[in-house]
Amino acid sequence: MSETGKPISRIDGSMKVSGKALYSAEFNQPNMAYVFPVRATIAKGKIAAIDDTVAKKEPGVLAVISHLNAQKLKPMDMQAQMKAGAAFLGENLPPLQSNVVHYPGQFIAMVVAETYEQARTAAYKVKVRYTKEKAAVDLKAEIPNSKRPKMFMGEEAQVNEGKAAPLLAASAQKVDHKYSTPVEHHHPMEPHATVAVWDGKDRLTLYDATQGVGLTGAIAAYFLDLKPENVRVVAPFVGGGFGSKGLWLHTLIVAMAAKAVGRPAKLALTRQMMQTNVGHRAATVQRVALATDTNGKLSVMRHHTDTYNNLTQFFEPSGKQSLVLYKAPLREVTYNVAQLNRSTPTFMRAPGESPGTFALESAMDEMAFKMKIDPIEFRIRNHTTKDPMQGHDFSSEYLLDCYRIGAERFGWSARSIEPRQKRQGRYLVGYGMATATYPGGRSAASVKVVMDAKGKVTVSTASIDIGTGTYTVLAQTVADALGIPVDTIEVRIGDSSLPAAPLAGGSQTTASIHPAAVEACVLLRRDLAALAIADPDSRLSGQRLEEIDFAKGKLFVKSDDKKNDSYLNILSRSKRTELEACATTLPVSGAGLTVPSALCTPRETPAEQNSDIKQYAFHSFGAQFAEVWVDEDFGTIRVKRFTSVQDVGRIMNEKTARSQVIGGVIMGIGAALMEATDYDQRWGNPVTRTLADYHVPVHLDVPPIDVHFIGKNDPHISPIGARGIGEIGITGVSAAIANAVFNATGKRLRDLPLTPEKFYEV
Amino acid sequence: MRAFKYTNAPDSASAIRTVSANPAAKFLGGGTNLVDLMKEDVMHPTELMDVTRLSYTKIEKKNDGVSIGATATNSTTANHELIRKNYPLLSMAILAGASAQIRNMATNGGNLNQRTRCSYFYDVNMACNKREPGSGCAALNGVNKNHAILGWSEKCVATYPSDMAVALAALDAVVQVEGPNNSSRSIPFAEFHRLPADHPEKDNNLKQGELITAIDLPANQLAEKSYYLKIRERSSYAFALVSVAAALVTEGGRISEVRIALGGVAHKPWRATVAEKWLTGKEATTANFKAAAAAEMKNAKPLQHNKYKVGLALNAITRALEGAMQGGAYGTMEAESTSKN
Amino acid sequence: MQENAKFPDLSDAERKALEELMPDEINEIISSGIKRRHFLKLFAVTGTALLASHMLGIEQLMARSAELSTPPPLPIENGINLSFKVNGATKKLMVDSRMTLLDMLRERLELTGSKKGCDHGQCGACTVIVDDKRVLSCLTLAATCEDKKVTTIEGLATGNELHPMQSSFIKHDGFQCGYCTPGQICSAVALMEEAKNGEASYVTANVREKKAAVKLSDEEIRERMSGNICRCGAYPNIVDAIREVHGDKAVAQLWQFAEGTN
């Protein structure tokens, strides 16, 4: 039976439950110094003076470093950075290079000391004087000065601008409302941390909490002006990321500190710094208008987003799903992007779709209610099997099944269209649903497979396991591709010196590295077969390569399985200590394109080409169902149960896959009910500073979650057939919950999160 | 965290002597508040006297009531037979606070002395009269949705965060204190914490060097009908938006005695004396509870972002009294089992 | 024999295996929470090897980089001479009065299993068991630990044998990134003891009724574990894992695509 898909327990589980798994801050080094940054306390202006006399005299202090004395870094140069694979810096601000302050919390100096306690105390004693400038801190106030960016990540940003208005004006049935979502923070449980170790002047090892060892290495090499091959980034375990663990400034700061004091150095960010220095999801104000004909078919959809950014090209693309879902003949998607003196926004779990589905799927619910159609029925009427913008078929799409199965599992038929019909004791009970969607991505990746004389197989690639199960599913794939047991396979990832892989983001790891792993196994089997065929002592001697198949650690002739030879025997007779194969695959349809193994060296993933994006549209879909109980006296809302049905292609490991969806749903519950960072409207500083203020769901907030997978292979994304599952779980969740709140109470809440005071405002 | 000298106090007399002699010295209980604030650089004592090994851990009968030691932990207190049986309101309030781990560390004395969670107080770059007298109050015109609606002053609009203290206020507890030179005094709970007025830097009326040794709970008839209700933004491990400790005694359907205290609305646990007066002698009906709550909330003065607290408190008082009528065995939304489990 | 009384329904061999599984200090916790059937189940599920071969390379990598020579004497102000027990071993060292128990474990004693998630008591990642109670090591000054007994995640397994709670977390996938996991597990292990002592929680229906021991409903487990945040969102799986150790029957796992749950 195939290992792939089996719900086996994580192979790294025992290390994690026993405290043996080491995360970046835990790679303590002999003679290591500790770094503690100093952060700006104004939103905009210039540093006039830094007084470090007191701080320098603190016991144990080795150095106080600011723009005045910091090592000069290579300046920003987008073209050069692109070439070096170093364009993807979290914020476009090489650290400690000038006296300009762009946002509150910006790293402006650091103390390096013998111990953590000493560094922290001394950092408090660094005194900074500023010349303040008028800062932009309020989104609403800055929207009139905002830009309409042309492009977003290589795609047209403003779609059909202005075209919806006449159609909307002419429509009889329409809804048109504003929905807003707050600033959200990723807050992975492991704070970002880096240990930097120099070996001489030009070799650097970074133990870094990153979602992409290759990316971090390339960026660090660029700014520190090192040869890329001389920077090694190691991250065997990463304590969650959710989009926040790209390269942020602290990684460079630690490397600079270590160089300055000539010792290894460590910096683990405080939770307070996680609020200001490693990105967040920007707030959005979205306006969604929908119109239908009398049969409930959408005629036009308009989705406009007001948002902001700072020190990045990125902005929250909350109109994304409105280009994918439903069969409206016309859709307009536009953005205004203001610039605020606020820390840099970045990718956060389902960037775009997470806040975007809140708006669109709430609006769908409003429209369905207006027409007194069941919300599922309304979606079915408007279902599309093609990407509405390009007209391509979806590579594999079972959204209608998601609705149907979800409705059955959840017991949707017990819902009434009219609100306020169900009570449980003193609580109002409501049901709500929403569609989930997220693109299926795939990138180039390289994987190396080595078999030793004992039959043990090591598979390596510079991928990362941020909790997604990469270790485990990779072992499962290789077990099948070689016909050997999972426990004879060792997985090495999280090291930039291994063959290149994309960063763990965009739900693409599985879709990208598994085809390469399979290809590497094919190559390895071919080499084994060649050895056997050429070996007169083998029962396979002289056979034709095409005739040879494999199973259970053996090669055999398809027509006669008595003619066989085991990997072990082939290897031992050949007197080799090991056999190695490496493959790089590019994201093309079918088998994928395997490129010559010369390209299969660390750090060199060839540029993507030839993708069959031209033929198919790759998207995952799902349906989310929530039951909420509302205490109307207090405006408190609890999600009492949740059903999530997902069409994400093949399931590689049902146990870890289910966990990822559950995790997405829970983060969605957080977004719906409690997560928000508030900023002071006068000075722009975050008033939500810590995990005591930034509420994420706790155990008691989380109900039983029923997850069901459609489980049908996607025949076009790769021979593996799996699309990603890391992000889709969060999409649609907040809408399903808000829609359930409407069903319970008749109150339509359009401003996340749905904390008690929101209830008192409507 | 600034450098400080740590001493494991050998006895209370020397602990009191040291702390009263040095204005920058502090007692250390479980450290769950003080260590947090020291890491934030909000507080920087030069000397810590660890009092957790002093012998004030007993929870015992005293006169007709019970005395709880100041260095007993919150969890020991909440789970003690004498408290669960006779003062369930206190158990409920303690258990509504923080997390199991924190309650295992937190001492009763430390709990009463915990400081506000006002975010501007915690951010040393912000003006705050409580942290730095005379610097101003950043919250007054800032983000103040978690702040006070009752009893605040222009100098400070912070709320006092303890759940335990809200129950103690309702229970008319008495704080026992030892001071320098073998002095000692008893502070009625209502006089322990302060309203901010012109001196928000003072949370309570303890003097430097005064050590809380015990909290006395007088006997009462309230155990049968008491309830602690806490409303927060997530279902656990969060401070109250509004909380209510309610307890009453009824005779023939009429209220002969009632205690109501509110948390999350003022600079101290707020005894709802207006509502109490209104209710005494009346029938224990929801309509009366609501009217009494409304009478209390007439005095509320919300800030820019916390108008919701007025309605919330009104409904919470009503619900808490209903809960008390049902003997405390009144489900929270969390406690009620999930519909499909 | 006293041991027999501890595990009345286990055979001698099983008892021996179970005893090996458990560190001395929390023997009783387990004896209260574990029954024969699911002990056997857990045992079968995890096998006996703590480290499967697939992680050896990573472990070596980490071992190499983590090797530390004795740290040089540091310029410590307000140094405190400390003697306490961690995972059964007595430790004596001088610490800065500002150092927390968590930083002492992680930075001085090479016990990095306890995690720093927030450093302010707001997440539970640093949960350890001190004198049989779960506490937050990030808010515990190291100096206050004189003479105390500290159990960390590293002290739960015995040799290569995992604690039943650890095994149950693996079985139920009670984690993803694994960063909150040591705190969750220490918390859950201590929770078993609290249940045995009949302690109440905010969702306990009637606090006035004090029972000798309580059987925790899922809701009770959730409330009592709410001091341990998991941002990956492994909560439902963690509850399953705890229920299995706390209850007396294996918690079902239902899989769509494959039979076999291991």
Ligand SMILES: Cc1cc2nc3c(=O)[nH]c(=O)nc-3n(C[C@H](O)[C@H](O)[C@H](O)COP(=O)(O)OP(=O)(O)OC[C@H]3O[C@@H](n4cnc5c(N)ncnc54)[C@H](O)[C@@H]3O)c2cc1C
């Ligand atoms: C994340 C988090 C969430 C929390 N949530 C809640 C909540 O929901 N509800 C709630 O009520 N509380 C909550 N708390 C607060 C917690 O209850 C308090 O921190 C705790 O009760 C303080 O007790 P302690 O012994 O640790 O005090 P310490 O931190 O040791 O001391 C606090 C203060 O009391 C003084 N002190 C200590 N003992 C004495 C004494 N005997 N005599 C005189 N002075 C003394 C100290 O000098 C210090 O100034 C939370 C705390 C955290 C960190």
Ligand code: SF4
């Ligand atoms: S409300 Fe009080 S504690 Fe908060 S900033 Fe104002 S003075 Fe400080």
Ligand code: FES
């Ligand atoms: S690190 Fe101690 S509670 Fe978060």
Ligand code: FES
């Ligand atoms: S497993 Fe990642 S935070 Fe819990």
